[in-house]
Amino acid sequence: MPLFxxxxxxxxxxxxxxxxxxxxxxxxxxxxxxxPAGTMPELLDFFRDKGLAAVGIGCFGPVDLTPQSPTYGYIxxxxxxxxxNYPIVRRFREELGVPVGFDTDVNAAALGxxxxxxxxxxxxxxxxxxxxxxxxxxxxxxxxxxxxxxxEGGHIFVExxxxxxxPRGICPYHGNCLEGLxxxxxIEQRWGRKGIELSDIxxxxxxxxxxxxxxxxxxxCTLSPERVIVGGGVMHQEQMLxxxxxxVRRQMHGYIQTKQMEKLDExxxxxxxxxxxxxxxxxxxxxxxYLAEGGTL
Amino acid sequence: MPLFxxxxxxxxxxxxxxxxxxxxxxxxxxxxxxxPAGTMPELLDFFRDKGLAAVGIGCFGPVDLTPQSPTYGYIxxxxxxxxxNYPIVRRFREELGVPVGFDTDVNAAALGxxxxxxxxxxxxxxxxxxxxxxxxxxxxxxxxxxxxxxxEGGHIFVExxxxxxxPRGICPYHGNCLEGLxxxxxIEQRWGRKGIELSDIxxxxxxxxxxxxxxxxxxxCTLSPERVIVGGGVMHQEQMLxxxxxxVRRQMHGYIQTKQMEKLDExxxxxxxxxxxxxxxxxxxxxxxYLAEGGTL
Numbered sequence: 001m002p003l004f005x006x007x008x009x010x011x012x013x014x015x016x017x018x019x020x021x022x023x024x025x026x027x028x029x030x031x032x033x034x035x036p037a038g039t040m041p042e043l044l045d046f047f048r049d050k051g052l053a054a055v056g057i058g059c060f061g062p063v064d065l066t067p068q069s070p071t072y073g074y075i076x077x078x079x080x081x082x083x084x085n086y087p088i089v090r091r092f093r094e095e096l097g098v099p100v101g102f103d104t105d106v107n108a109a110a111l112g113x114x115x116x117x118x119x120x121x122x123x124x125x126x127x128x129x130x131x132x133x134x135x136x137x138x139x140x141x142x143x144x145x146x147x148x149x150x151x152e153g154g155h156i157f158v159e160x161x162x163x164x165x166x167p168r169g170i171c172p173y174h175g176n177c178l179e180g181l182x183x184x185x186x187i188e189q190r191w192g193r194k195g196i197e198l199s200d201i202x203x204x205x206x207x208x209x210x211x212x213x214x215x216x217x218x219x220x221c222t223l224s225p226e227r228v229i230v231g232g233g234v235m236h237q238e239q240m241l242x243x244x245x246x247x248v249r250r251q252m253h254g255y256i257q258t259k260q261m262e263k264l265d266e267x268x269x270x271x272x273x274x275x276x277x278x279x280x281x282x283x284x285x286x287x288x289x290y291l292a293e294g295g296t297l
Numbered sequence: 298m299p300l301f302x303x304x305x306x307x308x309x310x311x312x313x314x315x316x317x318x319x320x321x322x323x324x325x326x327x328x329x330x331x332x333p334a335g336t337m338p339e340l341l342d343f344f345r346d347k348g349l350a351a352v353g354i355g356c357f358g359p360v361d362l363t364p365q366s367p368t369y370g371y372i373x374x375x376x377x378x379x380x381x382n383y384p385i386v387r388r389f390r391e392e393l394g395v396p397v398g399f400d401t402d403v404n405a406a407a408l409g410x411x412x413x414x415x416x417x418x419x420x421x422x423x424x425x426x427x428x429x430x431x432x433x434x435x436x437x438x439x440x441x442x443x444x445x446x447x448x449e450g451g452h453i454f455v456e457x458x459x460x461x462x463x464p465r466g467i468c469p470y471h472g473n474c475l476e477g478l479x480x481x482x483x484i485e486q487r488w489g490r491k492g493i494e495l496s497d498i499x500x501x502x503x504x505x506x507x508x509x510x511x512x513x514x515x516x517x518c519t520l521s522p523e524r525v526i527v528g529g530g531v532m533h534q535e536q537m538l539x540x541x542x543x544x545v546r547r548q549m550h551g552y553i554q555t556k557q558m559e560k561l562d563e564x565x566x567x568x569x570x571x572x573x574x575x576x577x578x579x580x581x582x583x584x585x586x587y588l589a590e591g592g593t594l
Contacts, residue, residue, distance in 0.1 A: 062553070062554070076554065077554045124444040124445070136519075138519075140437060140438075140442070140444075141437075141438065145437070145521070146521065147421040147437075147520060147521025147522060147523060148421070148517070148521045148522060148523045148553075148555055148557055149521055149553055149555050150521060151518060151519055151520075151521050152517075152518045152521075152552070152553060153518055153519050154518075155514075155518045155552060156453075156514075156515040156518045156519060157455065157456050157511050157514065157515055157548075158454065158456070159454050159455070159456045159457065159473055160456065173549075173550045173551070173552040174548070174550060174552065176456055214454055217452075217453075217454065218453045218454055218515060218519070219519060220445070220449075221448065221449045221450055221451075221452045221453045222433075222435075222448055222450050222453060222515070222516060222519040222520055223444060223448075223519055223520065224442070224443065224444025224445045224446055224447060224448050224449075225444060225445060226444060226445045251454075251471070252470075253470045253471060254470070255449070255452060255470040255471065256359070256446055256449060257359070257373065257374045258445055258446050260445055
């Protein structure tokens, strides 16, 4: 059985793994993200000499996913300056000599869940992660969706609640976008402490659910997913998911009537792959790249 | 050459047409929308005995587009009570005995533009109409997109501008959604006169462009379209399109960097089919239904 490399490339850590076509993760290490000169050799050393058939990368972004583009496979306008305009796909391809699959980190996680996890029974789903940033992976017709660039669902505008003690969201681009009002750093800025120290203050999580619920209503009105996964550090607060479902029901106000909306417990769900959804999705990206270049399973 | 019937079913008028596989409209009439008992016989009389190979319907909604559903082809939770739970597709099928294609009015219009109009060179596009209501048709991978239900992009939440003289949007479901703040009736409610009488008051259109521009930013961050068409009654104000482009650029604040975003004149565009985009899209729905049931061109 061929082996596939998987890289979940994040702004703070790089998770490297080896998996197979069943999505089994056979090996997994985590490396802190520094600059390309320091980090790339470590990553390549992990994947080298393992007899991999292909590698898949789910990468922080924005990234260039347009195959015809001269900068395909580059990390583009990231605020992490040392990675800006970095040709990560080409480096892997040249160093390892195998096909390289590539997508955003959130699309990879959404794909992992769609192939092996809690959205494998639907064609169209989204994966929202709320943590240091807010990201949204989108699976349409069973495949990661890109369009003009790729969805950047963390940056949709949301209406600030009038009683929010923070006068304006912290996104340097958009102020009151979802990331600006609901990310982990926004929680810390608003309440003066990290979320993990605020678990027992209901007002913190009610406001947080208000924003995430509002955003999910907007995703339902645009992307019309058949299921919504919510993950990320903020969702480690176990009170969140019921509050979010309640806000979605309240704010949607009965406008969208489907069988899914009648059962929000089954419609808005937590991640199912034990934080391996990202690397498992990257394994699938590797499999796809392998098959696209004539490999067989 | 086979002939195809096309119905653009709207809340105030029904546009009936006959077209061919080139998208040429050979005949076209408009009938006021009353209740089904009054209107349906008129519609069926128009289409009967014309030797049509199939009929396509682009319909006001919400509608049920799920082929496996027992209420497929029904108009569902519309506020137009006499049409609620009306099986429009089945009636056409039974009365005319030909294949019937079916989608939302806005998806049909988006499809018309995608097949014969200004989005025929891209795979992923959206069509926004701002008038009595606000609707968004979505074409992904060249086909009308549905997902769980179908996009209802007029009902995304937007942030009310602090200096908006209207304290709250007028949508009975959502208050400050795009339709609640930017539809024709919202303009009339805010300024005390119909939009058509306000053409020479810049503040009216600057605020309107603020909301539409904000919504387009949200569509870009979710649906990532390769082109955005804006139509509907409000867009008859010729000052609107440049103002909308300006707001998209200002509010997106350089976050999404693509070649399309550098040329907003080519990215955010008016309708191109002279208000026939709806019936031309319905012709394409008819063609698709005809081919799906074994017809040949």
